[in-house]
Amino acid sequence: METTTGQSKISIRNLHFYYNKNEVIKALNLEVRANEILAVFGPANSGTTTLLRTLNRMSDLAAKVRIEGEIFLDGKNIHSPEISITELRRKVGMVFEVPTPLPMSIFDNIAYGPRLSGIKNKAALEEIVEKSLQMAVLWDEVKDRLHSSGMRLSGGQQQRLCIARILALQPEVILLDRPCSGLDPVSTSKIEESLRTLKEEFTIIIVPHNVQQAGRVADRVAFLLMGDLIEEGLAADVFANPKEKRTSDYITGRFG
């Protein structure tokens, strides 16, 4: 599988993340290439979720957080004062572990982001909603009930709604934090399928809920353990010939 020719979309340089006095991420260096699916995996409390939340600065919301090091998106430091945080979050969308439709209709859920950024034209919004739902492979299932509540959908549909909601903002990077952890295998495979299509247009970083998912969807993988980046590389290489013993122990299920 040769998908590593894309240029660097995100560069993480010497990133340290402190929560209270705990160092959750330690001196992390990582390149994320455009139009790839990167899976960042590791046992609980390895810093995978924290890393994701740092990339769109959702981590700013928590108290007692200190970040050192630099993160560049298309060569621009995301912590520099001229970067607008709302703009950054529109460019770097996030899907959470628990499917979370807002308590409003399917249509309003998808139109939420575009409306915040000032799009009011009804026809334009309708077009965005349809296009986003189609890209998230949900359109056929919900096109007749766009104005019923997003909360009445099944878990898998809700998660695809969340993906569509991000696509509506025409992002560049999509972050997914264990997006399938509560879903059945059929829903999971639908989401994984849509990710494979989406990477044509977007850069995707996923924290998978298990190693198998990393193997199924990722072009490249990065293995984190207790905040340290242990190993990264092409998914096929890392799973076939892990260089580090800790990596092979984890993927063969000896711990974690």
Next chain:
Amino acid sequence: MRLNPNKSQVIAKTVIWSAAILVLLLLFSIILYILSKGIPNITWQFLTQIPSDMGRSGGILSCIVGTLSVTLVATLVATPLGVGTAFYLTEYTRESTITKIIRFSAESLAGIPSIVYGLFGFIFFVIYLKLGWSILSGGLTLAVMILPTIIRTSEEAIRTVPPIYREVSFSLGGTKWQTMIKVLIPTALPGIATGIILGIGRCVAETAAVILTAGSALRMPLSLFSPTRTMAVHFYILAREGISLERAYGTAALLIILILLINIGANLLVNRFMAKGH
């Protein structure tokens, strides 16, 4: 002697049911008694004329107008202040000494007898600010009185909004303000509305605080600066001075009906607003 689980279950059920039924019976009998005594006195003339001969004849139109306008002033002033404070406490600040002081003050204020608010309103609004006995003085006094209720219930309601909704909104590029307007207020609305309705109920039913600040004039109030007599005050004076017990019951029945209508109206509004999301 140990009861077996089935027996204790039966006993518990009986006790709980009887408590509920007893309370319902008590409330219904009060309401029914007042309505049955009062409704025969509610005539067209009662609703459309102002009182004459100290309330022995004529209607209570000026008191209805007085009640509604004092309540309206109080609600319009207390709602933005109370809901705003609740949002400040929950969304715009972290827990600190200041939030603790605000919360402690609100809780203490909630327990103060209304006549104390009346005295405060009399000294501050009526005399110091020279607003006189007026709808404005009464309304502002009631606003201060219901503020703690609105703050507390709104704060509780906002806290029950799942934190993840905020995260979702922020992650979609929403600002704090946008998140508040588009997600938090609609989601917390039923709880916030409950607080406001409780406040309205207290305003409509209040006597001590308004008699000292809005006065007890029977003529039709013509502006915010006119003194007025609310229905509750009218009822109090009619009954206390033995002017007309029938008319007192009529006023009381109308008060109950008014509160009922306000509740139904507010519920309809909230439901209409909420219907889309749930």
